[in-house]
Amino acid sequence: MNQTEIINIFTKKTLGLTFVLSAAALAFAQEKVGISGSVVSKSNQPVPYASVTFSNKANKQFSDATLTDEKGQYKLDLTPGQYDITVEAIDYKKNVITKQITAAGNIGALSIDPEASATNIKTGDIQGVVITAPSTKPYKVELDKRTYDPSQDIVSKGGNLQDVLSNVPSVSVDTDGTVSMRGSSNVKFLINGKPSALLGIDDGANALQSIPADQIERIEVITNPSSKFEASGTSGILNIILKKNKKVGFNGNVTGTLGYLPRTALNTNLSWRKNNWTWFLNGGGGYSENKSKNDTETTYQNIVLPTINPSDPSFVQPKDIATYQLQNSTNKSYNDNYNVSAGFVYDISEKTSLNLSGVVRTFDGNNTELLNTYDSFFRYSQNQNTWNPINSFSQRDSKGFNNNLAFQGDIGLDHKFDDKGQNISLSLSLQRNRSNNNSDILQTMNSVPVLEDITRRNSINKTLVGKADYELPIGEQSKIEAGYRIDVNNNDYDNFVSSTAENPFIPSYNNTTDYREIFNALYLQFKSKIGNLGYQVGLRDELSNIKINYDNLDPSFVPINKTKNYNNLFPSVFLSYELSKDNQILINYSRRIDRPRSFFMVPFPNYSNSQNIFEGNIDLNPSYVDSYEVGYSISRKKFTVNPTLYYRHTTDDTKMLVYRPDESTSVFYTKPINLGNDERYGLDLNFTYDPFSWLKLMGSLDVFGYKTSGIAYYDAKDALGNEKVGSMDFTGDGFSTRARLNSTFKIDKTLSIQLQGFYRGAQKAANQDTQDMYALNLGASKTILKGDATITFNIQDIFNTRSREVYSYNTDYTRRNYMQWQPRQFALSFTYRFKQGEKIEQPKRKKDINSNAAGDDQQGGPM
Incomplete structure (x- = not known):
């Protein structure tokens, strides 16, 4: 039994586990009684979202907790016994009451008193x-x-x-x-x-x-x-x-989905929380199909048919001169994917917790691609001493298979030294990803088979990520954060290509590459506040070490061993000024790095098309960017608005050079290079607006300008084989837009309809024009079974307009490319929720400068 079969069996048992756990939960619930009650203030007003904790004095296993609803009421199932009831809420004093729970029913109202400062919140808060x-x-x-x-x-x-x-x-x-x-x-x-x-x-x-x-x-x-x-x-x-x-x-909950293009999915999220233990199991999988199309039309410019003299002793038979090429490609894919994640959190004590989790993911895909190529060119006839126009038709039929299997294990320890915010977090993550990509290619010329290509591309990625983070509050307004992180990545590539034709590109694609990178990072950050001004300054030091061993299997090739070392400092500054409550100006700056992807640095990483060759660049270096933002944020009951002005300046920018080294052929190369600078500036506006109880709007608008510089030069040959220097100019500037509007209509308490529109404006550069694009999606959601289930229907790209059209220019050709990666689709989903316990949240507090923002890259959010 292979690994994929094991994963499939494990995933299929997920739904069975759902019913087993559900039955156990129902049996457990039969020993309890249902109680209800409310929380009120001193003036007998209901207190919404108050935390009510029931601590069983005889057996802590029977303890539980809940939150009041918007009317200050709650319901809970408890085992009969004597309980200490702790009630907490924002701006209220904590109150502890002892009650004996004997039978089901309403236990009455629990009262709490307001804090003395509840009506006079200090400006020192995180607001x-x-x-x-x-x-x-x-x-x-x-x-x-x-x-x-x-x-x-x-x-x-x-x-x-x-x-x-x-x-x-x-x-x-x-x-x-x-x-x-x-x-x-x-x-x-x-x-x-x-x-x-x-x-x-x-x-x-x-x-x-x-x-x-x-x-x-x-x-x-x-x-x-x-x-x-x-x-x-x-x-x-x-x-x-x-x-x-x-x-x-x-x-x-369990969610099942049926859709078209054919798509099926079944996913479940399960958890069991009791006392010091929290277990979770998430899993699912599905089948999907997709089809895409890609059309490329190339017209060759400045064509001059040279005069040939066959009687010249130095005469060499000239090569064909291309004038026009049209390529139409259609691709169909069939994919299966499954994933399972499981783990637990154990509270060793009130201040220390341990978490352990694991993930398994598998992806299997089959795809077929049919590429039709129509060529027009001139061929020299020695007998007639003339250039004759020739048309040809070739067809490339590719059948591919790929599978991916990934494992990941994480362990973490969190410890609070005190209740003032001093804590430390330690974590370790081990990951492994294996990917196999195979394809068999048959090419015919005017219906006659001319070659068969076989490609086998395998890669294995192993990663270790270790982190340690420490937080130390200083008084009520300030905090120091410090940490260390190590990343160790090993990428092993093994490529094999064989062909029945004399193809000069094939030897380069038979290679093995070992790519290894180690990043060590230290950071120090300080937060504080002076009056209405909050600030955060930080500095990060990253030491990068990269080793590349590239070995082409051609016996005449000398292996390449490349080592790169970088040590960079990355500062950041964040400022905020509170104009009034929920009304704020934000200013920030940071320095960033763009490290090349590993396969960008493999000289010949992937062979798929003899007409379009991707050539890696083992000498590629990182790019660096300085980023500035000035933002404004205001939040009111019915709307929020967040406009941000931004500016980014990139040096040694990575650009894709597309060139034709031999003008007598129609073979194009693509190669990443470091060249020139890139500037981006614009306005990023996000907002929500709820004009009516039945209508919610969410929108975003990004209006940005761009300016690039740089001219790339490369060695080439003209149509007669003479050496020349080609060039590609990246210099240019322009303006473009992105816009999105999401409208949700609430028809009644159980039915909502959503319309989502997207627009991407045209974008122009010195050598490329990208046309504008728009798309419209529709969704509807209906809650059924007393809130325990939901039926959802959606259509992606109603008018089938989500496509990309790009015009490219160079000194010797112009090219039009049209691509649609995914056509219109629709899906119907059913979700059923299993509910027994109530949600436990920590009592809401006025946040201060020392509050730990959820979800940074050191923790990824609270457990």
């Missing part, structure tokens, strides 16, 4: 540093990040992480699955605050599709990370926080 939107809002703004809650996103229900990201403010998902922030695709992904095996070795689109939307708790958008975060990702960090239930007893 001068953090703005938090009401809990009903889909996102909130904090000092150094925005947090998006996908629970109200009907359109992506039953989908995956890629669908959720399509609705996140400041984030765009391109037609090929590329994720960008503010027009830049250099985004760093984290899972629960750490690089994760869930996202695969290269953070590809397949990995985004393998994480179900129903397993995502929230997404943290960090456009300008502080020194506490790792410095990579020049356009920002997306931290994906997966669900960990916070309710006592047995809780969970």
Whole structure:
């Protein structure tokens, strides 16, 4: 039995485990009695969202807790006995009452007194540093990040992480699955605050599709990370926080999805919390199909047919001269993916907790691609001493298979030294990801087979991430944070290509590469506040060591051993000024680094098309960016508005050089290079507006300008084989936009409809024009079975307009490319929730400067 079969069996048993745990929960509940009550103030007014904790004096295993609703009322199932009842709420004094619970019923009202300072909140509170939107809002703004809650996103229900990201403010998902922030695709992904095996070795689109939307708790958008975060990702960090239930007893839900293009999925999130233990099990999987199309039209410019003299002793038969090429590609894929994560949190004491978790993910895919190529060119006839026009048709039929298996184990220890905020966190993560990509390619010319290619590309990634973080409050207004982190990554690539034709590119693709990188990082950060001015300054030091051993299997090739070392300082400064309550100005600066992806530095990493060759660059270096932001945030009952002006300056920017080294052929090379500078500036505006109880609006607008510089030169040959120097000019500037509007209509208490529109403006550069694009999605959600279940229906890309069209220019050619990566789709989902316990939250407090913001890359959010 192979590993994939084991995972499949384990996943299929997930639903069975759901019913087993549910039955156990019901049996446990039969020993309890249902009680109810309320919490009121001294003036007999209800106190909403108060924490009510029942501590059994005889047996702590029977203890439990709950929260009051908006009317100050609560319900709970308890084992009969004597209890100490602790009541806590914002701006109220804690009250402890002893009661004997004997039978089901209402135990009456519990009263609490207000704090003496409840009507006079001091300006020293965190309100001068953090703005938090009401809990009903889909996102909130904090000092150094925005947090998006996908629970109200009907359109992506039953989908995956890629669908959720399509609705996140400041984030765009391109037609090929590329994720960008503010027009830049250099985004760093984290899972629960750490690089994760869930996202695969290269953070590809397949990995985004393998994480179900129903397993995502929230997404943290960090456009300008502080020194506490790792410095990579020049356009920002997306931290994906997966669900960990916070309710006592047995809780969970199961979601099943059916859709078209054919798609099925079954996902479950289960947890059991009792006393000092919290267990969780999340798992699921599904099957999906997809089809895409890619059309490329190339017209060759400045064509001059040279005069040939065959009687010349130096005469050499000239090569063909291309004039026009049209390529039409269609791709169909069939994918299976499964994932299981399980773990526990154990409270060793009131101040120390241990957490342990593991993740297994598998992805299997089959794809077929049919590439038709129409060529027009001139061929010299020696007999006629003339250039004759020739047309040809070739067809490339590729059948591919890929599978990916990832494991990850995490262990962490959190300890609080006291109740004033001094604590330390230790964590260790071990990850392994194996990926196999195979393809068989048959090419015909005018219906006659001309070659067969076989490619085998295997990679293994092993990662270790260790972290230690310490926080020390200084008085009531200040805090010092310090930490250390080590990342060790090993990427092993093994590539094999064989061909029945004399193809000069084949030998280069037979290679093995060992890529190893070690990052050591230290950071120190200080937070404080003076009056209405809050500030945070930090410094991060990262020492990078990279070793590359590249061995081409060609016997005449000399292996390349490359070593790179970098030691960089990354400062950050964050300022906030409180104009009034929930009305604030935010200013920040940080320095970042863009490290090349590992496969960018493999000279020939992947062979798939003899007409389009990707050539890595083993000499590629990091790019560095200085990022500035000035933001304003205001939050009111019906609306929140958060406009931000930003400016980013990148040096040694990584650009993709697309060139034709031999003008007598139609073979194009793509190579990453360091060249020139890149500037980005613009306005990023996010807002929510609830004009009526039945209508909620959420929108984002990114209006940005860009300016690039740099000219790349390369060695080439003209149509007659003469040496020449080619060039590609990247210099240019322009303006573009991104806009998104999400409208949710509440028809009644159980039915909601959502419309989601997206627009991406055209973008122009010196050598490339990208056309504008728009898309419209629809979703509907209906709650049934007394709130225990939900039916959701959605349509992605109603008008089938989500596509990309790009025009490219060079001195010797113009090219048009049209791509649609995913056509219109729809899905129907059913979610059933198992409920026994009530949610336990810590009593809400006025936050101060020492409050630990949830979800940085050191912790990835609270447990």
